Amino acid sequence: xxxxxxxxxxxxxxxxxxxxxxxxxxxxxxxxxxxxxxxxxxxxxxxxxxxxxxxxxxxxxxxxxxxxxxxxxxxxxxxxxxxxxxxxxxxxxxxxxxxxxxxxxxxxxxxxxxxxxxxxxxxxxxxxxxxxxxxxxxxxxxxxxxxxxxxxxxxxxxxxxxxxxxxxxxxxxxxxxxxxxxxxxxxxxxxxxxxxxxxxxxxxxxxxxxxxxxxxxxxxxxxxxxxxxxxxxxxxxxxxxxxxxxxxxxxxxxxxxxxxxxxxxxxxxxxxxxxxxxxxxxxxxxxxxxxxxxxxxxxxxxxxxxxxxxxxxxxxxxxxxxxxxxxxxxxxxxxxxxxxxxxxxxxxxxxxxxxxxxxxxxxxxxxxxxxxxxxxxxxxxxxxxxxxxxxxxxxxxxxxxxxxxxxxxxxxxxxxxxxxxxxxxxxxxxxxxxxxxxxxxxxxxxxxxxxxxxxxxxxxxxxxxxxxxxxxxxxxxxxxxxxxxxxxxxxxxxxxxxxxxxxxxxxxxxxxxxxxxxxxxxxxxxxxxxxxxxxxxxxxxxxxxxxxxxxxxxxxxxxxxxxxxxxxxxxxxxxxxxxxxxxxxxxxxxxxxxxxxxxxxxxxxxxxxxxxxxxxxxxxxxxxxxxxxxxxxxxxxxxxxxxxxxxxxxxxxxxxxxxxxxxxxxxxxxxxxxxxxxxxxxxxxxxxxxxxxxxxxxxxxxxxxxxxxxxxxxxxxxxxxxxxxxxxx
Numbered sequence: 001x002x003x004x005x006x007x008x009x010x011x012x013x014x015x016x017x018x019x020x021x022x023x024x025x026x027x028x029x030x031x032x033x034x035x036x037x038x039x040x041x042x043x044x045x046x047x048x049x050x051x052x053x054x055x056x057x058x059x060x061x062x063x064x065x066x067x068x069x070x071x072x073x074x075x076x077x078x079x080x081x082x083x084x085x086x087x088x089x090x091x092x093x094x095x096x097x098x099x100x101x102x103x104x105x106x107x108x109x110x111x112x113x114x115x116x117x118x119x120x121x122x123x124x125x126x127x128x129x130x131x132x133x134x135x136x137x138x139x140x141x142x143x144x145x146x147x148x149x150x151x152x153x154x155x156x157x158x159x160x161x162x163x164x165x166x167x168x169x170x171x172x173x174x175x176x177x178x179x180x181x182x183x184x185x186x187x188x189x190x191x192x193x194x195x196x197x198x199x200x201x202x203x204x205x206x207x208x209x210x211x212x213x214x215x216x217x218x219x220x221x222x223x224x225x226x227x228x229x230x231x232x233x234x235x236x237x238x239x240x241x242x243x244x245x246x247x248x249x250x251x252x253x254x255x256x257x258x259x260x261x262x263x264x265x266x267x268x269x270x271x272x273x274x275x276x277x278x279x280x281x282x283x284x285x286x287x288x289x290x291x292x293x294x295x296x297x298x299x300x301x302x303x304x305x306x307x308x309x310x311x312x313x314x315x316x317x318x319x320x321x322x323x324x325x326x327x328x329x330x331x332x333x334x335x336x337x338x339x340x341x342x343x344x345x346x347x348x349x350x351x352x353x354x355x356x357x358x359x360x361x362x363x364x365x366x367x368x369x370x371x372x373x374x375x376x377x378x379x380x381x382x383x384x385x386x387x388x389x390x391x392x393x394x395x396x397x398x399x400x401x402x403x404x405x406x407x408x409x410x411x412x413x414x415x416x417x418x419x420x421x422x423x424x425x426x427x428x429x430x431x432x433x434x435x436x437x438x439x440x441x442x443x444x445x446x447x448x449x450x451x452x453x454x455x456x457x458x459x460x461x462x463x464x465x466x467x468x469x470x471x472x473x474x475x476x477x478x479x480x481x482x483x484x485x486x487x488x489x490x491x492x493x494x495x496x497x498x499x500x501x502x503x504x505x506x507x508x509x510x511x512x513x514x515x516x517x518x519x520x521x522x523x524x525x526x527x528x529x530x531x532x533x534x535x536x537x538x539x540x541x542x543x544x545x546x547x548x549x550x551x552x553x554x555x556x557x558x559x560x561x562x563x564x565x566x567x568x569x570x571x572x573x574x575x576x577x578x579x580x581x582x583x584x585x586x587x588x589x590x591x592x593x594x595x596x597x598x599x600x601x602x603x604x605x606x607x608x609x610x611x612x613x614x615x616x617x618x619x620x621x622x623x624x625x626x627x628x629x630x631x632x633x634x635x636x637x638x639x640x641x642x643x644x645x646x647x648x649x650x651x652x653x654x655x656x657x658x659x660x661x662x663x664x665x666x667x668x669x670x671x672x673x674x675x676x677x678x679x680x681x682x683x684x685x686x687x688x689x690x691x692x693x694x695x696x697x698x699x700x701x702x703x704x705x706x707x708x709x710x711x712x713x714x715x716x717x718x719x720x721x722x723x724x725x726x727x728x729x
Contacts, residue, residue, distance in 0.1 A: 015058055018065040019074065027071035031061075034075035034097060041079075041086040048157040056150060057081060063146040063186075068347040072097075073139045076104035080143055083109045100137075107133025107140035108147065124386040127173070128376070131389060135373045138365065141177065142344065145186055148174045152193040167198040176393035180368060182309045182342025188247060195249040206248040206262065213246075213264040221269050224326060228271060231287050236280050244270040244329070268317065268325035274336050278303060281330045285314050288328055292318035295325070303335075305399070305407045310364040311339050375474055378482040388474035401452045410473065416443045417467050420455045421476035428479055430457040444470045462487075489536070495578075495601055496535030496545075499622070502568050503549035518556045539601065567625035568594070570604060578602045584609040585639050585712075589690030594622040637686035639668065640693050641712035647705040648679045655703050660685065663696065682712065 012035055020028045038057050045053035061077040075097050082088045083105055094102035110126040133140045148170060155163050171194045178187040196203045225243060232239040251262055273284050281303060298317035306312045314330040331339065338345045343365050372389070379385035391411070398410040400419060408422050420443075421428030434441050435454040447453065463483045471477050497511075504510050519531070526543070528534045537543045570578060570592065579597075584606040586592045591607040595615075604624060605612040612621070646652045653672070660667055669684040687693045693711065700709045 012058060015062050015065060018062065019071075022068050023071055030071050030097065031074045031078070034078040034101075035061075037088075037096065038078045038082060041082045041088050045085070047154070049154050053081075053085075056154075059150045059153075060143070060146045063149055064142060067142075067341060067344040069139070069142065069344065070347070072100045072104065073142060075101045076108070076139075077143050077146060079105050080108045080147060103133070104137060104140050104143060107137070108143050121382075123169070125382045127389070128379075128382045128385045131372055131385070132376055135369050135376070138181075138343070138369065141181065145174060145178055145181075145183065145190075149186060149190055149193075152190055152197075155193065155197050163197045167194040170194040171198070172390060173393065178342075180309050180393060181344075181365065182311060182338060183344060184342065185340045191249045192247065195252065199252070202252060203248055206251055209262050209264060210246055210248065210251070213262075213267055216264055217267075217269070220322070220324060224269060224320060224324065225271065227291065228273075228288070231291060232273065232284060235287055236275055236284060238276055239280065239284060240274045241271055242274075244272050246270065266325070268327045270327045270329070272336075273328060273330045274333055275330070277332060281314050281332060284330050285316060285328075288316065288318060288330075292320050292326065294318050306364070307409060309342070309368075310362075313339065371475060375478050378478040380481070380485065384478075384481070388478050391472055391474045391477060398447050398449050400447050400450070403452060403454050410447055413472050414447050415470050415472070416441065416445050416447065416453070416455065417471050417480075418473040418476045419447055419453050421471075421479055422473065423455060425479055427455055427457060428476060429463055429483060430459060430461045431455050432458045432461045443467070492539040492601065493532050493535040496537070496539035497531075498568055499538050499545040499596070500535065500549060502623075503545040504553070506546075507549060507553055509549075509553055514552060514556055519552075522552055522555055539596070567623040568602075569627040570594075570602075570624050578604065580638060581605045581609065581611070582639070583611040585641055587638050587640060587687065587690045587693060588626045592624055592626065594624040595620060596622065637666070637688055640685055640687050642683040642685065642697065642700070642709060643712050644681045644683065644700065644709045645674075645707045646679055646681070646703075647707070648674065648677055649705050652679070652703070652705045653681070656681075656683075656700060656706070659699060659703060660696075663699070665696065678707070 015035070016028065016032060019031050023031070035058070039054050042053040042057070047053055047056060057078045057080060060080065061074050064073055064077050079093055079097075079101070082093065083090055090102050090106050093105055107130060110122070110129075130140065130144060151166070152170060155166060158166070170190055175187050175190050175194065178184075178190065221243065225241065228241050232241055246267075254260075255262060273288075275281055275284055295317040300315045303312045303314055312331065312335045315328070316330075317325060317327050319325055334349075337349050341348055343362065346362070375388050376385060379388060398412055398414060400408050400410065402408065402423065408419065410418060410422070416434040417428065417431060419434070420431040431443060433443060433456045434445065435456065436445065436448060436451045438452075440456075463480045465480075465484060467480050468477060471480065501511055523530065523534060526534070526537075528537065534543075534548075538545050538548065578601060580586055581603050586604050586606045586609075592604050593607045593609075593612060594602050594604045595612065597603050602622070602624070644656065646656075653670075657667065666686045667683060668686065670681060672679055672681045674680045685696070687696060697709050697711070700706060
């Protein structure tokens with residue numbers, strides 16, 4: 001029989017008193033039974049603080065009971081560690097409390113660490129599980145946030161390394177998550193605790209600065225507040241102004257971002273004004289602007305255009321006659337409640353259920369849940385999902401307008417590609433440039449705050465891998481990656497088909513001559529679903545095209561006599577699965593061979609490349625050739641490496657780079673070595689073909705002080721006389 005110590009009994013009774021104030025007796029009894037089961041499950045288990053373990057789930061439930069959540073959520077809060085830490089199973093919980101409670105508990109339960117290579121991998125996978133469960137029932141995240149808040153309150157009992165890791169994780173994931181749900185009260189509490197544990201000395205210094213700031217400004221702040229209070233009470237009955245408490249972490253973030261120290265004499269006073277209606281919000285704004293001088297560009301209307309997570313308020317900065325800055329935030333009472341408790345405000349304040357402000361927050365939550373589902377479907381693995389979610393949880397601070405006047409909100413640092421995908425997936429896929437306030441800008445341009453942005457598209461355009469280097473929103477990154485994955489699979493299948501066709505041509509046949517019934521039986525023999533699976537298996541080096549071709553022709557009863565090898569034609573960067581080897585940098589116009597790399601696709605080498613000869617068996621070398629000049633993409637460039645030797649005199653490198661600029665040749669890399677008299681340089685440049693490189697070498701040779709220039713040939717044999725004559729200038 002469970003024996004409950006007096007202190008734990010007091011905690012449980014206190015929780016039940018809170019619950020009984022707003023839940024019917026039947027629901028309260030269900031919560032009590034959950035407490036009894038949690039007590040039995042965690043009996044004799046002690047936390048690092050020295051308290052019985054049951055105190056933790058009880059405190060988590062108390063945090064949620066203060067939000068007036070329903071009975072199922074409270075039961076799940078009390079039982080949230082039972083599956084993870086005790087012998088009770090999900091089935092046990094479902095049998096006693098129903099499927100909803102079991103689903104909530106299972107959603108919060110972390111995945112077992114033994115299944116993963118390290119703690120980080122387990123954390124990432126558990127986070128994906130949590131977010132996936134949230135898309136089915138967002139209450140699972142409320143439990144997790146309450147769990148994290150109580151763990152932060154008792155973090156001081158852990159070792160310093162664990163404290164830092166948990167505090168950093170809280171700042172990067174759980175605090176932004178609370179903000180996404182509009183739960184600013186919980187967000188600020190976790191923020192303060194995380195800051196204290198992660199940077200105790202900095203936290204202490206800023207708190208001391210805040211104390212001095214309050215002492216120094218006490219009189220003038222009171223005078224400003226009394227003046228505002230008098231003006232509002234005279235004109236708007238029931239209005240309530242109060243001075244907002246400054247948060248140390250917010251000040252720290254501002255110092256870190258802008259590099260300005262906390263000025264105790266010039267730090268703005270912050271006042272919140274709460275009124276009854278939206279009309280009174282704008283009237284209060286007029287009163288404030290009538291009393292004090294508004295700051296230019298210091299006004300923001302988040303009532304007309306709510307923030308992504310549903311926050312609404314009027315915000316303005318003014319200057320008093322004594323040049324004191326005052327920041328005002330003006331809200332209705334319902335806006336204030338929603339901003340404080342977010343999606344849980346509907347339970348704490350039932351009257352809000354019919355209020356449009358609460359609906360805005362719920363609609364924002366629903367849109368975000370849809371986006372999380374989409375990210376989960378498109379992510380290739382848990383790490384990718386975790387990365388996308390962290391990007392999605394960034395602090396959104398940039399606002400831009402569409403040509404139709406709609407407002408879009410973005411993280412700081414978002415670019416035109418992020419904007420394009422925020423409008424529509426196809427707009428993102430086809431974007432080529434943008435217009436910012438009617439001025440053309442490239443896609444990597446960051447979105448200016450308050451600008452009107454229009455995306456320029458082209459039906460022939462496609463997403464580029466380089467976009468991942470400058471996109472920050474989860475939506476854009478997931479769509480780009482997903483498109484590239486699909487395109488890579490298409491290219492891989494095309495490559496596999498070409499290799500099989502080539503192998504059949506070498507035997508005097510072709511795929512079109514194979515009877516459908518024979519091909520179907522052939523696929524069944526190798527347990528391949530269709531021809532696409534066959535092509536993918538060839539491109540991934542799971543099956544050899546030559547052996548498959550011979551087997552296929554034998555099954556067909558056709559001749560398998562080997563004819564002269566038919567080379568596979570290369571058309572430059574043919575999709576994503578043709579790579580030009582960096583050991584020899586092959587160019588159109590010279591003999592080439594290739595090998596099949598399961599990960600990178602077709603790797604093309606010069607036919608006398610030592611690396612290819614050393615790493616590849618002769619029967620694994622593929623016969624390839626360049627397509628005709630008319631089939632190569634116009635303007636396509638290829639990497640080539642040159643060596644130069646020159647007298648070490650001022651300006652010699654400048655003259656070479658100036659020549660390359662005049663020839664419209666891009667220099668990718670340059671390195672220089674040598675002594676005081678002679679300098680050897682290596683140049684990685686882009687040219688169109690072999691003849692183009694020959695001309696470049698000829699022109700560089702005539703630059704003053706250049707002794708010689710040649711194509712780099714470290715991994716190419718010198719047996720080919722044509723190549724040797726070519727590379728030596």
